[in-house]
Structure formats: C-alpha cells, structure tokens
Amino acid sequence: MRLDKFLTETKTASRKEASSLARQGKITVNGCVVKDASRHIIPETDSVCVSDRPVIYKKHEYIMLNKPEGYVSATDDRNMPTVLELLPEKIRTGLFPCGRLDRYTVGMMILTDDGDLAHRLLSPKRHAEKEYLFKCERPLSDSDIIKLESGVYIEGGYLTKPCKVRKQSEQSAVITLTEGKYHQIKQMLGGVGNRVSYLERISFAGIPLDPALSRGEWRYLTDDEIDILKKAGS
Numbered sequence: 001m002r003l004d005k006f007l008t009e010t011k012t013a014s015r016k017e018a019s020s021l022a023r024q025g026k027i028t029v030n031g032c033v034v035k036d037a038s039r040h041i042i043p044e045t046d047s048v049c050v051s052d053r054p055v056i057y058k059k060h061e062y063i064m065l066n067k068p069e070g071y072v073s074a075t076d077d078r079n080m081p082t083v084l085e086l087l088p089e090k091i092r093t094g095l096f097p098c099g100r101l102d103r104y105t106v107g108m109m110i111l112t113d114d115g116d117l118a119h120r121l122l123s124p125k126r127h128a129e130k131e132y133l134f135k136c137e138r139p140l141s142d143s144d145i146i147k148l149e150s151g152v153y154i155e156g157g158y159l160t161k162p163c164k165v166r167k168q169s170e171q172s173a174v175i176t177l178t179e180g181k182y183h184q185i186k187q188m189l190g191g192v193g194n195r196v197s198y199l200e201r202i203s204f205a206g207i208p209l210d211p212a213l214s215r216g217e218w219r220y221l222t223d224d225e226i227d228i229l230k231k232a233g234s
C-alpha cells in the first residue's frame with residue numbers, strides 16, 4: 001500500500017498533508033526517513049511514525065454505541081437524527097450501523113466500516129445472537145413464554161424461529177433472537193396479546209453492552225471484542 005494511502009486510511013493525514021509531511025522529513029518507515037509519500041509499505045509489518053509518533057494500522061473500525069431513544073439506525077435521514085451523529089464528525093466516514101434498532105429502542109449498537117463482517121453477522125445462515133430486555137404492558141404468563149420461544153406468526157405469515165425467553169419479573173424478560181425481522185419483538189409480543197413498553201438491546205454476538213457507557217456514549221471495541229465478533233461471523 002502507498003504510504004500516503006496508509007496515512008489517509010488511518011486518518012492520520014490527507015494525501016496532500018502526507019506528501020508535505022514526507023517532504024519535511026517527518027515520516028519514518030522502520031526507523032528510516034522516507035521523503036516520498038508514494039513509496040509502498042506493508043501496513044501489517046512495517047512500522048510507520050509521523051513526527052516520532054507510531055501510526056497504528058487497523059484495517060477497519062469497530063465501535064460500541066449505547067443508542068439513546070429518538071435516533072434512527074441509518075447513515076442518513078431527512079427528518080430524524082441518525083446514530084452516526086452521536087460520533088465525532090472526523091471518525092464517521094465509512095461507518096454504518098451493523099443491523100437496525102427501532103427509533104425508540106435503546107442500547108447496544110455496533111458501528112463499523114467492515115461491510116463483509118457485518119454482512120456475515122447478519123446473514124440468515126449465521127445470524128449472530130442478540131439479547132434484548134423488554135418490559136410489557138400486561139403480565140407474561142408461562143404459556144406466553146412457551147409460545148414466544150417456539151415461534152409466533154408475525155407480518156406476512158412468517159413464523160419466528162425458536163428463541164430463548166428468561167422472565168425477569170411479571171412484566172419483563174430477556175429474549176435472545178438469532179434473526180432480525182422488522183419490529184420483531186414488538187410483533188412477537190403483539191402475537192401473544194401484549195405490548196412492548198420498553199426495549200433495550202443488552203448484547204450483540206455475545207458482547208455485552210458496556211455498563212460504563214451512558215446513553216449516547218460510545219467507545220472503540222477492544223481487540224478481544226473484535227475477535228469475538230469475527231468468530232461469530234466466521
């Protein structure tokens with residue numbers, strides 16, 4: 001990869017800035033000054049420094065966001081704020097939400113620019129596990145739970161896949177899904193004559209929402225979390 005491309009991909013500098021930094025002798029590759037920003041490097045093995053600071057190469061970005069109410073899971077919307085607007089502008093480029101949450105659903109959301117992995121995580125073949133805490137307007141009976149777990153007919157005559165439901169109280173439970181149909185949990189609860197009053201995603205692909213993140217806050221995934229995500233998508 002060209003050095004200037006490497007510096008733009010790592011969001012260190014624009015192409016123009018990269019050429020200028022190189023000409024000023026501020027860039028080293030494996031300890032040697034490189035004055036030509038078109039020089040090819042191997043990002044995985046070469047060590048690049050700009051003004052003596054190492055530039056860490058990460059091919060993709062993976063972000064955990066605690067989604068608040070009122071934001072849509074999209075990269076662009078004419079009427080509503082999008083989840084991307086919760087991130088600083090300079091890191092937004094190329095990122096998109098990995099799967100959708102409804103406007104009033106809160107909690108765990110992964111944002112990435114890794115289209116291949118997102119596609120694999122959400123494909124019906126591998127669909128990663130997602131856990132949601134819901135509260136509902138009427139008490140949940142044991143027979144409601146059995147129905148939800150074994151499958152409920154929703155929009156279009158679709159029978160939902162078997163899933164797990166762990167009751168938390170008379171009117172709340174944690175449900176684990178491996179698919180993601182439109183308004184699925186709301187529709188499933190509707191299917192047993194109930195109604196969702198609160199919905200929060202508490203984990204995605206085995207990665208729990210970080211309790212240190214308040215609504216609207218985000219952080220980069222750790223290397224261990226990225227490995228978990230990649231394993232879930234493999």
Ligand code: URA
Pocket residue numbers: 100101102103105182183184185186187199
């Ligand atoms: N099910 C829903 O009804 N809404 C969501 O946002 C996610 C799952």
